[in-house]
Amino acid sequence: MMDLFEKLEPTEPVSEMLAEGAMLLRGEALAFDGELLAAVEDITGRSPFRHLVTPGGYPMSVAMTNCGAVGWVSDRTGYRYDPEDPLHGRAWPPMPDCFRALAAQAAARAGYPNFAPDACLVNRYVPGARLTLHQDRNERDFASPIVSVSLGLPATFQFGGLKRNDPVKRYALRHGDVAVWGGPSRLRFHGVSELKAGDHPLLGAVRINLTFRHAR
Template sequence: MTADLFEAVPDERPSREAMAEGAVLLRRYAKPFENEVVAALREIIAQAPFRRMFTPGGHQMSVAMTNCGTAGWVTDHSGYRYDGFDPNSGQPWPAMPTVFREFAGQAAAAGGFDRFGPDACLINRYAPGARMSLHQDRDEQDFAAPIVSVSLGLPAIFLFGGPKRADKPKRYRLEHGDVVVWGGPSRLFFHGVAPLADGEHALMGRQRINLTFRKAR
């Protein structure tokens, strides 16, 4: 992690936008490290390819996903949970790359949460039309730790609500390199992603990749 986040060209400088108490949007924060992050991402996908999981109710998710770290998020007929093994291969999930772990800790600190040590990274792939319904991240054991979410590829509309499902969410356009950090009073706020519009990203193609770092255990 040798890049200096604030040596980018002026139009590409990171900026910080408050979303709610404990929640911030760090625009363009990941762009200085995109080559390192994408290279590590490709190695993970080669070991644990994307798959579309089924919810406990039998619905196939529109978002494809995989994981890295000592724990990976999975869903099937028995419920939502973290597991140390990839159900497709029976092998442990790929180790979290150093660049992932260090970047997540740095982004969390920029968002106001020091000493964040993620043990899980959920990797979601959105094709055009894919969406994520409003939900809370509550399968983790440690709600004191924040969530760090990194956007790569096509822009998406991120929906960030409140502690109740009925709370009207605010809409944020997330572009390549944007990072959202939320925790503390906002840790269990409902959030989601509107259906992804079609397009072509110069580096990532016709997709959006979302890296979501958690302290699962």
Template structure:
């Protein structure tokens, strides 16, 4: 595998500072899926509960120095998995490499993520419009990797009332947003049923952040 595999990803501008890199993760598909299995063996998927007491439709886990969690106490990053009582699994090298190189492609040359939220969508699961605001440094971008079943990504503006664009995502697509788009609202419409050859009736989303 050579570095020039990443030289010319299909690129779509979503907003100032926000781009979609079509198929950007495909050259690392095998290592990414192997690493995913290793992470979820140590920290299995679970459906977390919001501060309001609602169980999320998307199952989640984490890897890296800190993991994003939600419970009755609120939203936050925690170095300890509350279900196992152990630190979250280390971020796999394939994850870290893809996140850093995709950020470079998008114009963010110094991104070094310390947290990766791993979301598992099954048919019907969705993620409502929200901002990523729990990180300490909003100067760092978000890198979001789509694997498995296709989904419809919603990317809006800085206000919840801004009408979002609907963007189809395929296996291997990577979205990166930062700069003036860092706090734009975004979400995922309810996942449609299907069968992906590598991941079955699931969509996996890897969201990389600099949290600490």
């Protein structure tokens, strides 16, 4: 298997168009990865990872936490953004500067200048965890894009259409890759296939995903 820290081959595109308004930026986060992982450790020290429960009462296989002005949460009452961490009733950790810088840089490269996220969902995957196809539609408006950063173990990103039963394309995500989708693709269904076992040099048997949104 290719070392996840090897440089992309010159023949491999730096970016891939997923659909109109959607782009995959290969290696975009590599220059930030040390800062990002240190920031994740700080965030989870204040608001630990937890397995949220869906409105139907099922625990999610992916562990989650948040940073920023609001955080995405789920429980038996539904999905929503909340300014307080329900674990302790205090504000979520502030969004680190390196998070904002990477999110803005990636969004601009994908054609969305001046992106200013106010929420970042931090997901932790271990082998066997997955995220079923869904739309990000709990935000107040859909004018801003979604910026999704992959760190750690490789994963398979599923990117579908505007209807749940539309055809789904699959893309390999490596450490440092960033996916951005907005505009006509903002409400496309997307997900992550079941994570396969592996050992990443920095994170071991873990994948971390940072999902930036403008929620309010």
